[in-house]
Amino acid sequence: MNRKERRALKKLTSDKAAKDLEESLGLFDLLPDNCSTCNKDFDKKSREMAFTWSVVVKKEEKTVRLFCPECMTKAQQVLKGATGTSPEEGSKGGQS
Ligand SMILES: [Zn+2]
Numbered sequence: 001m002n003r004k005e006r007r008a009l010k011k012l013t014s015d016k017a018a019k020d021l022e023e024s025l026g027l028f029d030l031l032p033d034n035c036s037t038c039n040k041d042f043d044k045k046s047r048e049m050a051f052t053w054s055v056v057v058k059k060e061e062k063t064v065r066l067f068c069p070e071c072m073t074k075a076q077q078v079l080k081g082a083t084g085t086s087p088e089e090g091s092k093g094g095q096s
Pocket residue numbers: 035036037038039040067068069070071
């Protein structure tokens with residue numbers, strides 16, 4: 001999407017909505033077909049799954065991760081047990 005198109009979008013919608021749209025347009029193709037943790041199949045046509053599964057977008061890395069409800073629960077339990085530490089973020093250093 002170029003600057004001109006983006007400006008046109010902004011006219012039609014609010015700034016935030018245009019940004020969201022732009023982001024989802026660019027990242028929807030990257031949406032995985034299964035859970036990023038346990039590889040459980042995700043049906044993109046299923047509304048129930050769309051509501052219960054979690055999508056995590058990493059704009060910097062241009063990656064989209066998908067987590068099934070079970071893995072979300074597990075992840076939350078892990079986070080509770082180890083507050084303040086994020087092994088994945090820490091090892092990468094945040095530089096591109
Ligand atoms: Zn899973």
